[in-house]
Each structure stands twice: as C-alpha cells, then as structure tokens.
Amino acid sequence: MDVMDRRRDAADMTLSTASRTAARRTTARLDALVGEVREAVGRGLPPELTAYLVAERLAPFLGESDLLTGEQRQGDPDRYRQHVLHAESDGSFSVVALVWLPGQVTPIHDHVSWCVTGVLEGEESERRYRLVSDGTTARLVATEHVVNAQGTVCGFAPPGDIHRVRNNCTSTAISLHVYGADIARLGTSIRRVYKLPADR
Secondary structure (H helix, E strand, O other): OOOOHHHHHHHHHHHEEEEEEEEOOOOOOHHHHHHHHHHOOOOOOOOOHHHHHHHHHHHHHHOOOOOOOOOOOOOOOOOEEEEEEOOOOOOOOEEEEEEEOOOOOOOOOEEEEOEEEEEEEEOOEEEEEEEEEEEOOOOEEEEHHHHHHHOOOOEEEEOOEEEEEOOOOOEEEEEEEEEOOOOHOOOOOEEEEEOOOOOO
C-alpha cells in the first residue's frame, strides 16, 4: 500500500468519525492569524521549528471571541466536526477549527505533517502514545495524559505524534489546528489510524 492509499484510507476513516465543512466566511481576526502563520511558515525552517514558531503566533489569538463566525462554532451531534477555515494556495499550511460536543473522541492516530493545536473554548483530554514492537508484534504504550484547557497551545512534528483526543467535559470544546499540509485537498490531517492493542 503506497502513501496515498494510506492517506485515502485515513481520510475515509476520518470522514466516518468527523464531519467536515469548508468555511467560506472569514473574520478580520482570522485573517490576521493567517498572516502571522504565513510569515512563520514562509521562513522555510525544519518542521519542529516551524511548529514552535506557529505555536507562538497562535497563542495570542486564543482569547479572541471574534476569531470564528457562529457557523464555524457549530458542532455535529454524531461526531466531532472539522471546519476548514483556510488552506494556503501553495499547500504549505491549513487552519482548521475542530468542534467537540461532550464525549466526542478521535481514533488513535498520527499525522501527515507538523501540527499546532490551541484550545479556544472548553478543554480537551489528550492521551499520547508510543509505538513499541518486539519484532513480531506491536502495541501502543501510553506515555502521557494531559488536559488541555482554554488557551493551551502545543505543537509537534512526526514521528512521535500518536495520540487520541476527547472532550470529557459537559460543554462544547473548540480547538484551532494549524497543519503543514493542504487539508482542504487531503480531507484530513490523519496519516494513519491505529487499531493495535493500546493502553487505555
């Protein structure tokens, strides 16, 4: 199976667990954020450094109530919802809002590119994993469990980006995600969904 087949499979899996919308409207604050991200990405630094710079630029926007439109804050009762807010024309980055109603969760997955996430509203529970193998069998070992509250920003670049995210709260959670890929074209940031034995 080649990389594109894996991406298509991941996209199919994501579409079954997350509803998607392409946001057509923007706000002045979102335009300002996109400009800040464009400047950071345009430096052409390695993925880890790019994620660090983008995280620095995302953090100040997380207290802004006018960053998203009302439509971009809407969830889906069946699954977490992905709103593609911006995809750079050269494919270098995308900005996405994920809206999580109480109890909604991702599969365990990794990513096609570097990623920065920031919690705009509510909080998200994140379990991080490491893939271990004895040469014949593989399993996922939980390495960390964190609760990302409003204003929390984190960034990472593959490898070492395996996790599952859940809204354990009784209210809606909204997070902003900046990916080093064209999510409007790919349909998802997920490279691979893991169905291996995993620590809970």
